[in-house]
Amino acid sequence: MTDHYGGQQAFVFLGRGDNISSIIAELQRTGDIDPAIGPVYFISACEGAFEGFAHIAQDDVPGLADYVNGRLWDAGIRHGEYAVEGRWYLSGPRPLPKGPTRKLYDFIALCRIFTREPPVQVMESIAERFGDNDPFAGVSTVIGSFQLLVELGGDDREALNGHVAGLNDVPGVERVEAGFAAPGTPPG
Secondary structure (H helix, E strand, C coil): CCCCCCCEEEEEEECCCCCHHHHHHHHHHCCCECCCCCCEEEEEEEEECCCEEEEEEECCHHHHHHHHHHHHHHHCCCCCEEEEEEEEEEECCCCEEECCCCCCCCEEEEEEEEECCCHHHHHHHHHHHHCCCCCEEEEEEEECCCCEEEEEEECCHHHHHHHHHHHHHCCCEEEEEEEEECCCCCCC
16 A cells, blocks of 8 residues: 555444554564555554554455455454445545544544434534534545544643534534543554
C-alpha cells in the first residue's frame, strides 16, 4: 500500500484477551507498521469501549481477508472486531478526503457511531457540527456492526471528552461508543 485512501481500508477494534503490547511489538518486528505506506497505518492501546485499535489496508478485499487471517492472526489478534471502510468525508470547496487516523494528535477519540438516519446524512451533520475543524479529524462510513467511525483529536483530554459527548446531540446519532488512544502508547 502506498496511499492512505487507496486499496481497501479497514479498522480493527481489539478486544479483551488480545495482548496489545505484544501485538504491537510483533507488527513492529515484522515491519508491518508504517504510518506512510501501511499495511498497518496506525495501532494503539485504547481506554474505553475497546482495548485497542488499528487502521489497516490491502490492495483489495481478498488481500485484506488474507492479511487479517494470516499476518494479524499470527501477530496475536484473536478477539478483534473488524469494520471495512466505505466512503470517507470530503471537505472543502476542492474536496479533500478526511477519514479517521490519517492525522495524529496528542489525544485521539475513535467513536463508533450507530445511526437512526442514513449514515451519509449523519456523516455530513457531524462534519457540519465541528465546522470541518479540530477536533474533527475525520469520519467514514463502514461496513460493520455500526455505521460510522469518527475520529476526534486534540491536546486536551477533558475538552475531547466533551466533544465526544456532544456527538450524541447530532441529529441521527443513536449511540456513540468511544475508545481513547492511551497517552504514551506509541502509534505505529
